[in-house]
Amino acid sequence: MEPGAGGSKQDIRERIWDYMESENVADFPRPVHHRIPNFKGASHAAEHFPRLQVFRTARTIKVNPDAPQKNACFLVLDSKKTLLVPTPRLRTGLFNRITPPPGANKDMLRRCATSQGVRDFSVPVGLDSRVLVDLVVVGSVAVSEKGWRIGKGEGYADLEYAMMVSMGAVHEGTPVVTIVHDCQVVDIPEALLEDHDLTVDYILTPTRVISTGCRRPKPAGITWSKISPEMLGKIPVLRSLRDREQRAGKDVALQAEHQPFLGSAGQHPALPGTVRRPHDAPRPGPDSLEAACGSRDGEDVPAATVCVGNLPHDARVRDLKRALRELRVVPLQLAWRGPQHRALLHYRDLAAAQQAASCLQGLHLGDRALTVALARPPNKSPGGCPGS
Numbered sequence: 001m002e003p004g005a006g007g008s009k010q011d012i013r014e015r016i017w018d019y020m021e022s023e024n025v026a027d028f029p030r031p032v033h034h035r036i037p038n039f040k041g042a043s044h045a046a047e048h049f050p051r052l053q054v055f056r057t058a059r060t061i062k063v064n065p066d067a068p069q070k071n072a073c074f075l076v077l078d079s080k081k082t083l084l085v086p087t088p089r090l091r092t093g094l095f096n097r098i099t100p101p102p103g104a105n106k107d108m109l110r111r112c113a114t115s116q117g118v119r120d121f122s123v124p125v126g127l128d129s130r131v132l133v134d135l136v137v138v139g140s141v142a143v144s145e146k147g148w149r150i151g152k153g154e155g156y157a158d159l160e161y162a163m164m165v166s167m168g169a170v171h172e173g174t175p176v177v178t179i180v181h182d183c184q185v186v187d188i189p190e191a192l193l194e195d196h197d198l199t200v201d202y203i204l205t206p207t208r209v210i211s212t213g214c215r216r217p218k219p220a221g222i223t224w225s226k227i228s229p230e231m232l233g234k235i236p237v238l239r240s241l242r243d244r245e246q247r248a249g250k251d252v253a254l255q256a257e258h259q260p261f262l263g264s265a266g267q268h269p270a271l272p273g274t275v276r277r278p279h280d281a282p283r284p285g286p287d288s289l290e291a292a293c294g295s296r297d298g299e300d301v302p303a304a305t306v307c308v309g310n311l312p313h314d315a316r317v318r319d320l321k322r323a324l325r326e327l328r329v330v331p332l333q334l335a336w337r338g339p340q341h342r343a344l345l346h347y348r349d350l351a352a353a354q355q356a357a358s359c360l361q362g363l364h365l366g367d368r369a370l371t372v373a374l375a376r377p378p379n380k381s382p383g384g385c386p387g388s
Helices: 008-023 044-047 052-059 069-080 106-111 115-120 156-164 229-234 236-247 288-290 317-327 350-360
Strands: 059-063 082-085 095-098 122-125 134-136 176-179 202-204 209-211 305-309 333-337 342-346 371-374
Touching: 044 069, 044 176, 059 069, 069 106, 069 176, 095 115, 106 115, 106 209, 115 122, 134 156, 156 209, 156 236, 229 236, 305 350, 317 333, 317 342, 350 371
Parallel strands: 059 082, 059 134, 134 176, 176 202
Antiparallel strands: 082 095, 095 122, 202 209, 305 342, 305 371, 333 342
């Protein structure tokens, strides 16, 4: 695949998702957009896994059970090694151990390797279990031969690894493997990587085994300043780890209460939806700007506010947050007015708001072009921001 030059992480994701669908290399579940993409030949790619020396010597292997890794889960169980899988959204713990029934044959092991099998044949692993993970398998949307990795944009693989570091389950030398289609191996600018981004040591494709020799340090633990109070509230095990580290005297200060974003990689889950910013998108005219900013029920809107209107009826706040992260115009606060199909973005000063409004011109959510404009100062009549 020709990955193209430049762009953001999301640009790279979209190119790969589009390519896999258009070239019909994608496999169920489809479409692969906003997923760790499954692909034709995934089971064959996973067959390289038991041949790795790091697999042979490992006793406990943690695998993210995305569709492309299903055969990897089976191979771990078939080799009579301990298989750990993360709990969905980390809401009930960090990971579970798969425990096949006694005398399980290969068909039963394959069942254990499915999402239903994870629910039926697993037990939770607590923070005090002193588990040691010898090998980690993660899914990827894109990966480079240097070991740089891009996930689907939710940040859970990065956070899971950081949490395992925090609880002592992995260390800097713990190998990380990913299983992808050959078209997912692309050039990724190192400038896109952040300190909390997880890198990989081995890439398995249907045709190749790539040892990346990656020397970039893996996350050394949880970067608490990237964690929002909202995410902390959703993940009990994260709260427990924070309490531990706080008692140990570590800096566990969270991201400011008024900044509800984790960053370009470690972000809250983004719901499926298309975010698009075409280069040739027309700028909104006066009527569109009037639809984006005006008065509504006497709402007092500060001057350093950008009004975003014409939001799709099924848009979620997470869709807009993802677009703001990708365009690097994260506001101090975001006031969501979903029923009114609009949102208010509050910035630190008028200059920051003006820059954000300029960057957001032409932004689409799905097939709908958004209206974007600065809020009128509250001393003008009417003032505020009505939506579309």
